[in-house]
Amino acid sequence: MAVKLNHTIVHARDRRASAEFFADIFALPRPTPFGPFLDVEAANEVTLAFLETDQDIQVQHYAFLVSEPEFDQIFDRVKARGLDYWADPAHRRAGEINRNDGGRGVYFNDPAGHYLEIITRPYGSG
Ligand SMILES: [Fe+2]
DSSP: OOOOEEEEEEESSSSHHHHHHHHHHHTTOOOOEEETTEEOOTSSSSSEEEEEESOOOOOOOEEEEOOOHHHHHHHHHHHHOOOOOOOSSSSSSTTOOGGGGSOOEEEEEEEEOOEEEEHHHHHHHO
């Protein structure tokens, strides 16, 4: 089997604001235009294709596996922007991170309201 996720569409109210948010917060390469999309590529070659819409945005969940040093850097940027963050996907534990699977994890939202997550250990690996 060699089926790999290659790209997905991320709906945005303002595609540039959302794409630049992802690129900045995760220290990914600058967004590049592709047709109606602004593409941001993750380190595992999955393209996040930001698409602007005036319709209601159905909130999605995007989780990123990062190293421990990257967690510190990303989390510092989350805090520097004054973003709300939570230890859990239900947003009950505000201002906390979790220690699931022997690593660290935290949730925060992108400008369109999508639920983002960074983890240092894959689910179930601890
Ligand atoms: Fe998750």
